Amino acid sequence: RCAVEHTSDAAVSVLHLPSDEMKGRIIGREGRNIRTFETLAGVDLIVDDTPEAVTLSSFDPVRSEVARLSLERLVTDGRIHPARIEELIEKAAKEVEEQIMEAGENALLETGIKNMHSELVRTLGQLKFRYSYGQNALHHSLEVAYISGMIASELGLDEETARRAGLLHDLGKAVDHQIEGPHALIGADLARRYNEAPEVVSAIASHHEDQEAQTIYDVIVSAADAVSASRPGARRESLDAYIKRLEKLEELAKSFNGVSKAYAIQAGREVRVAVSPNISDDGVVHKIAFDIARKIEEEMKYPGQIKVTVTRETRATEYAK
Structure with a gap:
């Protein structure tokens, strides 16, 4: 009843190059290109012995995507110097921001959820670039929303509240590298700040038992989360x-x-x-x-x-x- 096409993805960003000669151009004279790129993009660019490939490493998935897009374009363009690097990183950052908002809005459309604060929509969209054990966090949130809605419907409860709580349950994962604490409590705090219903806030906070379950929606979201994570092919583990x-x-x-x-x-x-x-x-x-x-x-x-x-x-x- 909940057929999905998504299986686990690898979260490692490896960029293939047309030739090994490109590595020298990426590094630049006395390393100025690679230094400029790493400083502006906020990532580590690893140039090693791997033939015709470089690796991007960052704890922030959004930064990682900006870096990947801009480096791809630099390699295709062939003009690699500090001014061009800055220009393409700025352009990629704007594009990724648009992708984030679009991903968040599409998630609301798919689940039929309305009236959500734009900051929550943006944070939800950031999950598009976040992975948990190889499972894409936004796809996982959509699955949990569908399953929560089905369970609520079977029990004669409010389906939209269950779907809303399911969709937002992993909200904290989008910002857990910036804020200390468990992602469930970070997400609940965000939802509370942007005026989500108490049932939704409680379901987010309790889905990993960081807080005791208080409503039936807490139990529904927790069960739906477990079902999505344990689906064959969803996660590597x-x-x-x-x-x-x-x-x-x-x-x-x-x-x-x-x-x-x-x-x-x-x-x-x-x-x-x-x-x-x-x-x-x-x-x-x-x-x-x-x-x-x-x-x-x-x-x-x-x-x-x-x-x-x-x-x-x-x-x-x-x-x-």
């Missing part, structure tokens, strides 16, 4: 755990006598097992299915239920001569 779980399911099914193949499908919600054609008794096939299901219950932890389907294939081969 959970992807590893997900693959291990599927492998364990298949190994467990294959440990039974008579099983020739086992495949975990439907994101681990079903195991298809093929048994040897030598087993002639249907009762044995049913028993294998029952035993595999019981063993999964005993040895694994999983949400919902796992369907075990055991099939016996019969093949007859004849040759026409």
Whole structure:
């Protein structure tokens, strides 16, 4: 019910160059170009032995994007000197600011949320450039908004309040490198300052248990956040755990006598097992299915239920001569 196209992205900014000769031009005479670039963009520009590539490093994702855009244009343009560097960084900063506002406004349009302070919209848009374990923070916030809205709808609660709280729950991540404290409390403070409803502020503050849950919306957003983060493919950490779980399911099914193949499908919600054609008794096939299901219950932890389907294939081969 919440189909999304996004999977984990890498947060490392590596820029490919047309040739290694470009590295010398980026550094400039006595290093003046690279010094000017690093000072104005506020990033570290790493020029090392990596062939035809340089790396941009910054704790601030917005600065990192400004630096990436301006360096790309400098390389394409070929004119690399301090005045040109300053001009292109200023231009890129304006463009990124426009992208931020556009991303925030699009997020409101997609979720059907109205009447939000422009500073909150801007902060929300900054999440477009922020990643958590490889998962894009704005895409994650949109997912949490959709899931929160669905849960609220099922419970007969106000869907828009739940969506609003879900969308803003990670607001603090956009500025947590500038302000000390947990991102949940930073986000709640921002929302309070710009006149968001108490239910929304409370849901933001409590989604990582930095504050005790006070309303039903707190619990809804916390649950939706966990669902989005644990979705297979969303984050690198959970992807590893997900693959291990599927492998364990298949190994467990294959440990039974008579099983020739086992495949975990439907994101681990079903195991298809093929048994040897030598087993002639249907009762044995049913028993294998029952035993595999019981063993999964005993040895694994999983949400919902796992369907075990055991099939016996019969093949007859004849040759026409």
